[in-house]
Structure formats: C-alpha cells, structure tokens
Amino acid sequence: xxxxxxxxxxxxxxxxxxxxxxxxxxxxxxxxxxxxxxxxxxxxxxxxxxxxxxxxxxxxxxxxxxxxxxxxxxxxxxxxxxxxxxxxxxxxxxxxxxxxxxxxxxxxxxxxxxxxxxxxxxxxxxxxxxxxxxxxxxxxxxxxxxxxxxxxxxxxxxxxxxxxxxxxxxxxxxxxxxxxxxxxxxxxxxxxxxxxxxxxxxxxxxxxxxxxxxxxxxxxxxxxxxxxxxxxxxxxxxxxxxxxxxxxxxxxxxxx
Numbered sequence: 001x002x003x004x005x006x007x008x009x010x011x012x013x014x015x016x017x018x019x020x021x022x023x024x025x026x027x028x029x030x031x032x033x034x035x036x037x038x039x040x041x042x043x044x045x046x047x048x049x050x051x052x053x054x055x056x057x058x059x060x061x062x063x064x065x066x067x068x069x070x071x072x073x074x075x076x077x078x079x080x081x082x083x084x085x086x087x088x089x090x091x092x093x094x095x096x097x098x099x100x101x102x103x104x105x106x107x108x109x110x111x112x113x114x115x116x117x118x119x120x121x122x123x124x125x126x127x128x129x130x131x132x133x134x135x136x137x138x139x140x141x142x143x144x145x146x147x148x149x150x151x152x153x154x155x156x157x158x159x160x161x162x163x164x165x166x167x168x169x170x171x172x173x174x175x176x177x178x179x180x181x182x183x184x185x186x187x188x189x190x191x192x193x194x195x196x197x198x199x200x201x202x203x204x205x206x207x208x209x210x211x212x213x214x215x216x217x218x219x220x221x222x223x224x225x226x227x228x229x230x231x232x233x234x235x236x237x238x239x240x241x242x243x244x245x246x247x248x249x250x251x252x253x254x255x256x
Contacts (some may be wrong), residue, residue: 028141028154035162036133040171045130048123052171064172065125068105073121075099075109080117085109105175107213128178129170135180137161143183181214 037045040052051065078085086106089096100106105128109116112124141150141157160166160183169177188207191197 024150028150028157029138031154032134032137032141032157032161035137035158036130039130039133039162039167040126043126045126046119046123047126048120050126051122052126052129065174068103068174069121069125071099071102071104072109072112072116072124075104075106076113076116076121079113103173103175105178108174108178125174128174132166132170132174132177132180133161135161136166136178136183139180139183143187146187181210185210185214 043050075085086099091097116124137157140160141153144156145153166177192203
C-alpha cells in the first residue's frame, strides 16, 4: 500500500513555474516557426512555381537554388523509375555522375520525396529552406538552454538559425544552410570530452553518427578524406585511461 504522503506527491499538480516554462518553450518554438514561415514572402513555403530568392520564376536560368532543385527532382525521378538515386546519366556524358560526390542533398531529397513526386522540386525546396531556419534555430536553443536561461538560449537560436550564414546560404546552397545537426554535434563533443557522462560507447555514438548523417546534408562541409573518422569516432572513447589533455592541449588539460 502506498503511503498517503507518497501518493499525494505522485498526483501533485505541476507548479506555476513548470507551467510557465512549458508555455515559454512553446512560445519560442512558435516564434522560430513564424520567422521561418514569413521568410522570403511573398514566395509561400509551399510554392511550386518559384524558388526562395525574392520571387524568381521557374524560367530563371542561373541561380544555384535551381541546381539544388534539380538534385531534388532527379532523386525523385530515379526512385520512382527504379533507378539508382545516387547516380545520373543526365550529366557528364557519356560517363554519368555519382551524385554523392557533388553538392546534392540525398537525405533531404529522400525526406522530401513525397512532396517532390506530388508537387515538384520547387515545393520541396521552399519547404526545406524554411525548415533549415526552424530546425537550426531550435537545435541551437535546445543546446544552449542546458547552460543558461531559456530567454538567452532563444537569442542564441535566433542568432544562429537566422544569422548571416544560414540566411545567405539558404537562397543559394541548401546543402550549407541546413545546419541543424551542428549544435548537436558540439553538445555531443562537450558531453564526451568534458563531462564524460555515461558509457563511452554511447557518447561516441552521439558524436559520430550525427556527424556522419550531416554529410548527407552538405558533403562539402566535411572533407571526404575525413569521412572514415566519422565511422571510427564511436570507438574513440573506448579507452578510458587515455589522457585527453595530451591529445587536446588546447583545452588546457581540463580533459585529462
């Protein structure tokens, strides 16, 4: 039988502070979403006739965003026609081109495949651009709020998610604008090398796999010659006796 005091604590209503924090988090997420939604208006986030460059039409010949849209479209075409989604013979004739070695966005193309197949690549591009703002800002907010107040974390999310780099790249290079995983990678590195919490293999997975997945967003962001390190990074912390202060002298010995 559960004591009366324990039963009362189990059914205790959340405090006013808890309710305020919940509404505050929801408000910040809504503000991030509103900022992402109104960006590049009057081009709507679901527009299938314009790209998010201040109303550039489909006939615009030279903008890099049309190249990204082409990558989204060719991925959808290959999948729906039973072809290799990472190869095309429409470029580099007669040899073809491996799309994993260029600035294609295969993971984003896969996630937006239903939209591309139904409404076209420009609709997917418009939606993904808005999501790059929202998810990058929210990711930075989620990481920073571990160390400071939610209001300060919100400001950090705005600075990163709607900052010059993401905004400038969003109209040209979706592969570089989608930075949602970068704050998570930094936080995983902090947990692994500074806090060293939990089993080392799990901390290594938290660091290695987001870094590897991020190459599907922007392969040029991580040099291809270092791709093996993303696979091997889960095994890095398995040696508990390693003196990380010697391997990372820039940290001033804090990791040793």
